[in-house]
Amino acid sequence: MNAMSMNRYALLSLTVLFSIAVQAQWSMYNHPGYQSIFSVTTTPGAIHMVSYGNGVITSTNGGANWNPTNSGLPTGTAVESVFYNGNVLFAGTHNGVYKSTNGGASWTLSNTGLPASSQANFVKKFFRFGTTTFAVFKGTVGSNTGGVWRSTDDGANWFSGNGGLSANMTVYQLAYINSRVWAATSAGLTSSTDLGINWVSDMSSNFTCYAVQGDASRMVIISTFGYRYRNYTGGNWQAWQNATGAPANPTAGELIQYDGKYWACAIGTSDVLRSTNNGQSWSSYNTNVDALDLIAQYCFHAGGTTLYMGTLTHLYSHAGTTTSVDESSATELPQPFPTLFTDHFSVDLSGSASGSAIALIDASGKQVAYQAGLSSGLVTVARGELRAGTYRVMLVDPSAGKRSLLGTVIAQ
16 A cells, blocks of 8 residues: 555544544534523424423524423423423423423413422423323322323323322333333332333332333333343343443433433433443443533433433433444345335244344334344234334344344334
8 A cells, every 4th residue: 555545544544533523422502591401302393492490492493593482381480391292292380281282382281180280299201102191290199199190182181190109109200111111210110001001010129210211122220229221031021230330329310212222311420321232331421511511411302313412501412323233234134014004014034043033213213112032934013002103123133232224114
């Protein structure tokens, strides 16, 4: 190789490394005057965040400009959460739950069936699994004064989702894992097979759990005993194992599974953490995060190909990647069919070894379905609770930890 070629090669290598470095970092939004970003969500063409003391703040140009969108909310009310369930926007306030059908331009009360909201008891987080929207109150379950509430009609009516939960429980986070809704609570993990109507305590997890995420083969939690994970094999969840590189005794936290990785934030840890090996070990991931914002990170939200994080003084974003997906092999692997499906689609795995798995990744990069232990042959993947939308179909080799892209399907 001559000197000129070597120089070109070196320049190309530096360019690639620089591109990777630029991509592998948080990007800070400029929104002067808006701090304490407690909640964030996205709708088509817009980003909505809650800035404490300022209500709902919206950008319709990718974060270049921000404006309050509080018309219809009681003057002076504190807004704590904002959420888009695919149809309408919800806002959790000290004066109740409000919803917007026009992207936040105006809000109307959506409180039928809910307990009274106050400074001490308000909807801190919303979730949606299948066709059910969940509102999680900050206060304890009590006599249906806090805890979990459900709506199947976009907030027109709400019903208690506290069946089986103890009165002194505080619910922190919900996640849909292995065909169950799981709740991380002050009294441990509990799960529901009927979308939150009834709950059963997980007897091996009777300690405070602040956050939970996972898929059909792995569950990860933030607990009073630290960050832990466990595997699902032989039809049962196995014993908890302690993760490395994470705080030993956290007192708060939030988890999100995005882009094939786990991400964690918490108030007072002076760190944003990430795990690239399914929660077994964690490391700091703070590039471009302001020192003040390492004091407190409040929330995550996955929207499209972007992960958002709300902190003490700023909203941040992180671009999604496909580094854990072998996309180059997609044309050599079996394609899922039909591309447009209603109840199910199929994949011919005749050329694959038995024991592989199929995973479905939604538009936000989150794994939403996992079918393991597949035989070699024609495999049918049922739609189950999948919402209408586009999904990447991944072939998973559990023994090698490798994921390969088979193609994309669209659920009608």
